Amino acid sequence: MSVTKRYIIAVPRHVRMGSGLSLQDVVAGLPEQQLGRAGTTGTQVVEMTAAEADNLARDHGEMLIEEDQPLTLLAPMPALGFEVGPDRGQEYLFAVRDAQTGAPVAGATLFVKGERATYRGRTGQDGTAGVRVLDPVIEHVIVSPAANYWARVIPAPAADRTTEVALTPLIPRGAAAWERQWLGMTSEVSGGAGVKVAVLDSGIADHPDLAVAGGMNALDGADADDFRSDEKGHGTHCAGVIGGRNAVNGVCGVAPDVALYAVKAFPGGRLSDLLEGLQWCIDNGMDIVNMSLAIGSPSALLALKLAEAAQAGITLVAAAGNDGGPQLCHPAASDGVLAVTAFGSMHAFPAGSAHALRIAELRNDATSLFVPNFSNSGPQTAFIAPGVAIISSVPGGYAAWDGTSMACAFVSGLAAAALSAHPEIRTGDARQCEQLRQLLAASAIDLSLPDPIQGAGVPQAGRPAPPQAGPPADPGRAQQQRVAALIADLEGKQQEILAMIAQLG
Numbered sequence: 001m002s003v004t005k006r007y008i009i010a011v012p013r014h015v016r017m018g019s020g021l022s023l024q025d026v027v028a029g030l031p032e033q034q035l036g037r038a039g040t041t042g043t044q045v046v047e048m049t050a051a052e053a054d055n056l057a058r059d060h061g062e063m064l065i066e067e068d069q070p071l072t073l074l075a076p077m078p079a080l081g082f083e084v085g086p087d088r089g090q091e092y093l094f095a096v097r098d099a100q101t102g103a104p105v106a107g108a109t110l111f112v113k114g115e116r117a118t119y120r121g122r123t124g125q126d127g128t129a130g131v132r133v134l135d136p137v138i139e140h141v142i143v144s145p146a147a148n149y150w151a152r153v154i155p156a157p158a159a160d161r162t163t164e165v166a167l168t169p170l171i172p173r174g175a176a177a178w179e180r181q182w183l184g185m186t187s188e189v190s191g192g193a194g195v196k197v198a199v200l201d202s203g204i205a206d207h208p209d210l211a212v213a214g215g216m217n218a219l220d221g222a223d224a225d226d227f228r229s230d231e232k233g234h235g236t237h238c239a240g241v242i243g244g245r246n247a248v249n250g251v252c253g254v255a256p257d258v259a260l261y262a263v264k265a266f267p268g269g270r271l272s273d274l275l276e277g278l279q280w281c282i283d284n285g286m287d288i289v290n291m292s293l294a295i296g297s298p299s300a301l302l303a304l305k306l307a308e309a310a311q312a313g314i315t316l317v318a319a320a321g322n323d324g325g326p327q328l329c330h331p332a333a334s335d336g337v338l339a340v341t342a343f344g345s346m347h348a349f350p351a352g353s354a355h356a357l358r359i360a361e362l363r364n365d366a367t368s369l370f371v372p373n374f375s376n377s378g379p380q381t382a383f384i385a386p387g388v389a390i391i392s393s394v395p396g397g398y399a400a401w402d403g404t405s406m407a408c409a410f411v412s413g414l415a416a417a418a419l420s421a422h423p424e425i426r427t428g429d430a431r432q433c434e435q436l437r438q439l440l441a442a443s444a445i446d447l448s449l450p451d452p453i454q455g456a457g458v459p460q461a462g463r464p465a466p467p468q469a470g471p472p473a474d475p476g477r478a479q480q481q482r483v484a485a486l487i488a489d490l491e492g493k494q495q496e497i498l499a500m501i502a503q504l505g
Contacts, residue, residue, distance in 0.1 A: 002049040005071050006036065006068035008272050008301060010043045015062045026060055029276060033064045037272060039307065041279045045220070045272050066301055071269040072294045073202060073234055074319050074329075074405045083120055084132035096127045099166035104128070107146040108167070128162075135493045140202075140203070143167065147397035149353035149490065168350055172391050172398050175247040176214055179349045179386035181252065183410060184443070189247040191417035192255025192345040197242055198286040199276050199409075200293070201235030203227050204262035205395040209246040210239055214284075215262035218277035219269060219400040233394040235262060237401055240393030241409035242416070249505040254461065255420070255422035256414025271295055271302065276306045282312045287419055291337075292319040292405030303334055309468050310336045313432040314504045315419075317412045321376035321403035326452070328378040331482055334429075338415075338437060340405040342375040342387025349389040349400065358388050362449070367384075373451060375404055380505030381455035382437070383444065385410040414459045416442060 011023045026172065027035065027044050045068055048056070059064050066069035092112060096105045104127025110481065112119040112137025134413060138156040141163075147207030157163040175187050180325030197212075204212050206228060215227035230236045243258045261284070263277040274293070277289040281289050295302070320341045320465035321329035332339035349355040363370030371386050387407035391400045418439045419425070425435040444457035 003047050004271075004410050005053075006270065007037075007046050007048060007053050007127055008043050008064075008068050008275075009046055009056070010041075010064045010301060011060075012064060012304075021060065021062070026056075029215045037170070037195040038350075039272060039279075040283075040382055041275045043272065043275060043301065044378075048450065051475060055064075065298055066271070069251045069271045069295045069297065069299070070264060071274055071331075072296070073232060073269075074294060074322050074403055075232070075234065076290045084134060089132040089134040090140070090159050091130045091132045092159055093162040093164055094121070094123070094129050094131070094141075094143075094157070094404040095124050095150050095162050096145075096165045096167060098149070099168050101190070105145055105149060105167055108426070109146075111142040111144065113141065115139070131488065134479075136331075140365050144354065145399070147394050147399050148394075149405060150350055150400060152352055153354040153357055154352075155259055165315055168399055170191050170391060170400055172246070173249050174249055174252045177252065177391060178345055178359055179390065179410065180252075181457060182345070182386055183414065184445075184462060185254070186462070189252055189256055190256030191193060192243065192413070192448070193422050194423070195258075195288065195416040196259045196261060196284075196286045197257065197290060197412055197416050198241065198261040198263045198277075198281045199235050199239050199287045199290050200263040200265055200274070201238055201290070202232035202237045202266035203230040203264040204239045204260065205211065205230040205233070205236045207236060207395070208394045209238070209244045209393050210236070211243075211245065211260065212239070212262055213259040215264065216277070216280050217264040218273045218280065219264060219266075220273060222264075227264045229264075230395055231267055232294065233268070233399070234405065235264070237247050237390075237394050237399065238290060238409040239327045241406055242290065244393060251391065252397065254410055255477075257420070258413070258416045263289075265293065265481040273298060275301060275305050276320065278309055281314060282309055286314055288412050290317050290409055291331060292403070292408050293331075295322055295331070298330055298334075302331060303441070306331060306334050306336060310433050312428050313383070313426070313428040313430070315415050315433045315436050317415060318382060319379070320410035322374040322403050323376055323403075324333065324374050326378060328376050328380050332376075333378060336410060336433065337380075337453070338382040339378070339380050339386045340404060340408040340411045341377055341381050341455070342371050342372055342404045343384055343447065343454075343458075344372050344386065344388025344402070347369060353389070355389040355400070355402060357411045362453075369447065371449065374401065374402065376455075377450075377452040379452055383450055383456055384447065384454040385412050385414075385458060411440070411459060417461055418443075427469050 207209035244253035358372035360373040385407035
């Protein structure tokens with residue numbers, strides 16, 4: 001029996017205008033049972049075998065046909081880990097308590113790092129958990145609370161007794177958070193008024209520190225209005241970094257006056273959902289889109305949609321990725337996207353914290369800064385920002401997370417603040433994106449790191465030089481022309497792009 005996969009098909013604009021071939025014509029010739037989502041982006045999801053996809057490509061050589069790749073959320077904690085059956089391996093017992101009150105901590109995830117694999121367990125209401133492990137040697141255990149405590153790393157536990165773990169309560173510092181000094185922020189809490197920022201992520205949950213102006217659920221088959229649920233907590237965390245409004249004892253975002261929009265593409269999102277989310281951002285006049293996600297290989301369809309968004313004046317900000325490799329993930333590596341890497345401070349977390357595992361060789365003891373071992377890098381890097389032990393909002397409270405996702409959110413917030421402070425650069429097209437990038441780059445401080453790691457450096461709040469008076473600068477017009485040329489080039493060379501994707505896959 002042949003295995004079917006989800007594909008996305010589309011007819012590029014120049015083909016429609018030239019040969020007259022339309023997507024509707026192609027879809028009319030396909031069995032109805034194979035048809036999936038008909039996108040608002042001029043695409044159609046089709047369930048078919050690889051052979052059927054090849055035949056379709058042969059019959060319509062100018063059509064774009066791509067696999068509907070799964071999206072990866074750039075999660076901040078270790079890999080999910082294995083769960084071993086009840087009669088296998090050695091069981092390790094844990095009791096997790098509040099270090100101040102002794103109360104049990106429920107819902108904490110334990111990642112037991114063995115020689116060959118990582119094993120996972122979760123504490124119950126009594127704060128205890130048993131984790132079965134197949135490896136004979138344990139390196140360490142990460143205890144990751146769901147919210148309101150610092151994560152801890154403990155050395156190899158004993159198998160013959162329960163390991164007691166005391167977690168330190170996490171106290172948000174509002175405008176006094178460590179990362180604000182590295183972003184040039186003062187105690188004044190304002191910025192971002194009149195700017196729309198879409199968080200294309202796992203949704204944004206209700207939280208006292210957040211105000212969500214609207215959004216949509218881009219997942220196939222979901223209720224479009226269900227964007228306030230966040231099973232992962234990731235979108236809520238990024239939203240707090242961008243626009244948290246509690247400057248006293250909660251989360252104070254970079255741009256607390258911004259209009260936040262939740263575009264939900266997780267859990268279970270695919271490329272077609274990402275395209276739908278981006279189309280919604282274009283149709284609803286977003287100024288900035290924050291993307292802490294990845295796909296496995298380059299996509300011509302995504303490149304076209306990103307270029308269309310840039311033509312609409314949308315600044316696209318994406319996380320570099322958490323693989324610790326010398327290449328950025330996509331869409332961070334795509335043309336016209338501001339890719340953001342991460343740095344951390346050794347003074348940002350308590351002793352014994354799991355965040356210490358992120359410290360790598362590339363560090364500066366004089367400033368306490370380091371480049372975390374998870375942060376990807378590459379020639380497309382635009383900026384670097386704080387991304388270790390970042391306290392922000394999650395469903396049920398607050399959590400300190402690591403990842404280029406957090407760094408990405410800081411740059412999105414800074415971009416919103418800069419655009420709000422300089423409304424004169426608003427052109428509603430690619431010139432706006434280019435001038436906003438120039439503002440951020442002009443403000444950035446140099447960490448004396450290689451360009452693939454830091455790009456232009458760390459953008460600073462309040463420091464961007466005002467743009468030149470008069471008509472938009474030539475670089476902005478040049479950027480608009482480059483984006484238009486990119487769209488035309490992509491549409492004219494889709495066969496070469498598909499061949500490249502096939503080679504990469």
